[in-house]
Amino acid sequence: MLKLYHLPISFNSRRVWITLLEKGLSFESVPMKLNGDQLTPEFLALNPFHHIPVLVDDRFSLFESLAILDYLEAKYPHPSLVPSDPQKLGTVKMINLVTLNELLPAITPFLRQSMGFITLDESAKNKAQEKTATVLNLFEKTIGDRSYLVGQTLTLADIVAGTLVELLPQIGLSLSAYPQLTAWIEQLSQRPSWQETEPQPEQIAEFQETMKKMMDQRVS
Ligand SMILES: N[C@@H](CCC(=O)N[C@@H](CS)C(=O)NCC(=O)O)C(=O)O
Secondary structure (H helix, E strand, C coil): CEEEEECCCCHHHHHHHHHHHHCCCCEEEEECCCCCHHHCHHHHHHCCCCCCCEEEECCEEEECHHHHHHHHHHHCCCCCCCCCCHHHHHHHHHHHHHHHHHHHHHHHHHHHHHCCCCCCCHHHHHHHHHHHHHHHHHHHHHHCCCCECCECCCCHHHHHHHHHHCCHHHHCCCCCCCHHHHHHHHHHHCCHHHHHCCCCHHHHHHHHHHHHHHHHHHHC
16 A cells, blocks of 8 residues: 655645546555654654655655656556657656756745745845746746647646646746746646645644744744
8 A cells, every 4th residue: 555654735745646646546645744753763764854755655665756756657657647759758857857956946935935934135036036937938838839738638747847836826926927837727726636635724824833833943
């Protein structure tokens, strides 16, 4: 039986959760709070870097969400979430890496501001907006007039990029200049997997409270 250790509101674990649902796989959900529960010896034995998500498949365990997605695709290939065409496969992988290596660092200042941890000055805002725009322009061009980022069916690129791009308007980064991406996000949000994993306001508030307590403890 598959087991997913995750924080339900985390976009890092949500991409794995959605993939499990899209593949119709049943799994045991082990919700974490990240209030220190990631530092127990049991959890550190699964991931010495104390990060969720972790997937356990019988005696095998794996961390790093993109590695987990590759594992799920290889072990449970139907329905497939990666194209077989080499160029399309390369594009899916590129989008996944751009999302984690370019988009996530670009929007992190806005994410931290939305959690109340920092206040951005104009120069920091402009810098983050500029970097975000470079990624969004690439994604808008990639999707063109198609329904999904890489072709006419859902791929891991939609799951990885979509779960992060969807957050942008909520943290103060508008998508209004990107009509194709706006329509794409609207379409993704209609999927049952998206709806089932939608972070709830009370979960977000609880997580903010946990983070605030941890930061206060560090300061005092
Ligand atoms: N690159 C990792 C990132 C995972 C990650 O940053 N997880 C965060 C939550 S979103 C975490 O577990 N933080 C807890 C900690 O650092 O102790 C992945 O994609 O799986």
